[in-house]
Amino acid sequence: GQNIDQPTEMTATEGAIVQINCTYQTSGFNGLFWYQQHAGEAPTFLSYNVLDGLEEKGRFSSFLSRSKGYSYLLLKELQMKDSASYLCAVRDTTGGSYIPTFGRGTSLIVHP
Amino acid sequence: DAGVIQSPRHEVTEMGQEVTLRCKPISGHDYLFWYRQTMMRGLELLIYFNNNVPIDDSGMPEDRFSAKMPNASFSTLKIQPSEPRDSAVYFCASSNTGVRGTGELFFGEGSRLTVL
Numbered sequence: 413g414q415n416i417d418q419p420t421e422m423t424a425t426e427g428a429i430v431q432i433n434c435t436y437q438t439s440g441f442n443g444l445f446w447y448q449q450h451a452g453e454a455p456t457f458l459s460y461n462v463l464d465g466l467e468e469k470g471r472f473s474s475f476l477s478r479s480k481g482y483s484y485l486l487l488k489e490l491q492m493k494d495s496a497s498y499l500c501a502v503r504d505t506t507g508g509s510y511i512p513t514f515g516r517g518t519s520l521i522v523h524p
Numbered sequence: 525d526a527g528v529i530q531s532p533r534h535e536v537t538e539m540g541q542e543v544t545l546r547c548k549p550i551s552g553h554d555y556l557f558w559y560r561q562t563m564m565r566g567l568e569l570l571i572y573f574n575n576n577v578p579i580d581d582s583g584m585p586e587d588r589f590s591a592k593m594p595n596a597s598f599s600t601l602k603i604q605p606s607e608p609r610d611s612a613v614y615f616c617a618s619s620n621t622g623v624r625g626t627g628e629l630f631f632g633e634g635s636r637l638t639v640l
Contacts, residue, residue: 443627453634454632455567457628510555510621511569514569
């Protein structure tokens with residue numbers, strides 16, 4: 413199984429940059445996902461990392477260090493609509509499973 | 525594609541009643557998942573299917589919960605009898621584990637269940 417840890421809540425200012433961290437412990441790592449979930453809506457896929465390094469996609473970037481069991485999601489040029497919960501999910505193939513386990517999520521509040 | 529479709533979107537019922545939640549996955553996806561989300565416990569995996577076959581139901585809380593997938597385009601999650609502590613948002617998700625895919629999950633809009 414996995415232990416996934418991410419901060420419960422963060423606040424930031426519109427136009428700024430924010431970094432949301434995720435640490436995990438797993439024995440059969442096979443990928444890390446970030447999802448965004450607005451209040452009352454379904455989670456939607458943001459990014460996927462399976463190799464070390466940075467993946468950039470527009471204003472959002474995701475970083476992975478497998479040796480440290482660490483990932484972060486970087487959001488640039490924050491907009492009010494970025495206020496949401498950000499879920500880190502780790503896929504572990506121990507036991508033949510191919511299923512991601514989700515962290516509790518980080519609630520990001522963007523204020524003017 | 526219409527995405528993952530769930531029904532009902534909202535359900536309010538009384539303790540002891542049977543609840544049936546429905547899900548239509550994205551066509552061609554070979555995995556289907558049922559999750560439950562609460563403020564206290566976050567997003568929890570209840571059960572998942574691969575090619576219509578239940579693979580792991582260890583997340584199902586107890587015998588009151590059951591899930592079926594009679595064909596590739598339909599799944600149900602049933603709670604009988606329901607209890608107030610079952611109140612949560614239930615998400616269905618599907619994914620495609622094809623070689624070129626990352627296997628990310630596509631979620632339905634969820635079914636918000638309130639048991640009084």
